[in-house]
Structure formats: C-alpha cells, structure tokens
Amino acid sequence: MARKTLIGEEALVERLSATFRDVGYEGASLALLSEATGLKKASLYHRFPGGKEQMGMEVLQDAGRWLTAHVLEPLAGEGSPRARIAAMTRELDGFYRGGEQACLLNLLSSPIGGSGPFKAAIRQMFEAFVDALAGVVAEAGFPASVARDRAERGVALIQGSLVLARGLGSTEPFRKALDALPGDMLAGAGECA
Amino acid sequence: MARKTLIGEEALVERLSATFRDVGYEGASLALLSEATGLKKASLYHRFPGGKEQMGMEVLQDAGRWLTAHVLEPLAGEGSPRARIAAMTRELDGFYRGGEQACLLNLLSSPIGGSGPFKAAIRQMFEAFVDALAGVVAEAGFPASVARDRAERGVALIQGSLVLARGLGSTEPFRKALDALPGDMLAGAGECA
DNA sequence: GTCTATAGGAAGATAGAC
C-alpha cells in the first residue's frame, strides 16, 4: 500500500519551507515550488487545496512546532540558565544552517499597519519566543522588566544577524551572534564585563 | 518651463522606496507602484526605461546617499563617540519612521549563495555602515577587533529590532533598541554595567 | 512627460485522464 506518494509529508513541507526562506513568499512561484518538491502544480493543489497561502500557513505551523519542541521546551526545561540558552543556540544554528537560511518570520511578514494572512501566527511565535527567553533570564535572577528587555534584544540579535549575514554574503555575523548570546543575556549575573 | 512633471524626482523615488519597503520587491507590482506615485505605468517606464529593476537600483542608490549624508559622515565627524552614536540613532529613528518602515536592505536581499541584482550595492552599504560604527567605537578606546564585533552587533540589533517590530506589530522593540544603542556600543568605556 | 490601449508571457488555479 506504499509507493503512491512520491514525497512524504515531512519532506514536502521541508522543501516548501526552504524555498520560501530562499526567495520569499511573493518570490516563490508555483513553478519554483513545483521544481523544489518534484511535484507538478496540480499535485501540489491536491495536497494543498488552499493553494500557496495554505502552503505558507502549513510551513509556518510546522516552524511553530519546531520552535516549541526545540526552543521553547528546552528553555523551560532542566539545567542552568546559561546551559539552556547555549543549548538553544545550538538548535538555532542547525535550523538556520549556520546562517545560510533566512527566517520565515522575516520573509512572510507584513507591514506594521497591514494585515497579511500570516500576521497572527508570526506574532504569536515571536511573542512565545521572547516570553520563553525572558523566563530563563528572570530565573537567573534579573527583574522581570529587565528580563523582558534582554529577551527582546536577544531575539532581535538573532534576526538581525541573519539579515546582516544575508546582506554581507557571509554566515559569520550569525555565528558570532549565537556565540555571544548566552553572555549577552546573562551579563551581570555574577561577573561584570 | 515648469509644470510638465507631475511629481518631482525626489518625491518619486521616495514613494517607490516606501512601496518597496512595505511589500518587498517581488510584492511591489507596477500597478502598485503606479498607484503609489500617481504615475501610470507607461510614465514610470519613461522615467525608468530599465523597468522595476532600475527603480530598485535607484531607490537603493538614493538610500546609499542618505546613509552617507546622515549616518556615515556624522559618525566620522565632530563630537564625542557617545554623542555621535546618539545623533545617528535620531537619524535612523526618522528614516525608519520610528520603526514603522522596514529596511530596504532586508527586503531587497538575496539568498547567501545567490546573486540578485542588488546584492553588490546592499553588501557595500552594510559594510560601510559597520565600518563607520566600528570607527567610532575604536575611537572610544576599544581594540579594533572588539570595535568591529560591537559594530556588527549594533547593525544587527537595528535590523533585528525592525524585524521584530514588524512581527509583533509594534514599534516598541525598535525604539528600545535605538535608546540602548549608545550604551551597548560603548559599555565598559569608563563605567561598568 | 503623460496618457490609453495592448501585446506577450507568467502567475495562480482547475478539469479530467490515468
């Protein structure tokens, strides 16, 4: 009863995600998505009756599940704050392929005033990420407002270093940002400078 | 001899830039650009025979001139390092409209391996920005390698806070990042924590 | 310098055979 589907659900979403992250949502034509997945356009519509927008949503939901499993839960889990943040950076390094792959949340975003189809999902993921990171920083002994500010800065650093890496054509800014992140988040917790 | 052009060159490029920054390069159709500028498509082609790609290039060059005049030169100019960085944040706050407008350099970027038409110009602007910021930090007494790392982090913070602001639908992360930037860049120069 | 009108092609999406 096998061999009817040419590509598994996981691999399919994976390829779609990689394409969106490479060329953006608008830049990802069905021709391109078809080439990337090995499925003809009509086959893509069979799997995603809602068309490109549904592909975007499912890719985003998949990223949300990844975020929960590989970032949010570890951040809320066992170990010292520093160890948990360091573990998170390792996961992010893999997810972004050392900085080569851009972030969906950046490439699917809509203007601040606007209301694209992905806005709510993206916002939710950013908020969850900031909250989880702020939780760890607070656990290290910082007041809640400081923890929140630091967490926002941490997420901004990750996103911004990906943007910079893309702009400069080098993954170095991303790798450096990840390396420095635990120190950035916990500076002043025991030592100074 | 006036009144032939319905919109001046400066205003024209300004509107095109705003549109690209709102919906991205691929998302900016000629219909949209026409609506934003008040010029019909044929008129846009009269001003930009190279079509949308030329519009993107000229908008990018205009941003480069703005960067030189309002960021690079002030950073290399008079005043204390802290004052110069603070002056830069005020300029950036205006340019990004307090975080409401995204960054061209982000929205026109191509994948790390790829080679879009804007790649060289974008790379050059990011490098010039990082260099100028690193120069100020070095002037404040930090070793060149530390200054470079801090400057990269500063640019990443600006870019990332814009991404985060867009994702959260609030300009707050951007404004906070700007406020903290002088302290971030010069921490340890005299005081600690 | 701006416009209306239109060419020519690529986009998203669907029908129906296998």
Place this chain on the structure above:
DNA sequence: GTCTATCTTCCTATAGAC
C-alpha cells in the same frame, strides 16, 4: 496521488496619440 492540458487573471513591458 500524479499527471497533461487548459483557463483566467495579473504581470511586465511597449506602441503610439496627445
């Protein structure tokens, strides 16, 4: 579940009048 073939709409770009 996948395909070829097709439809319609939108896109970039051009022609030519004013």
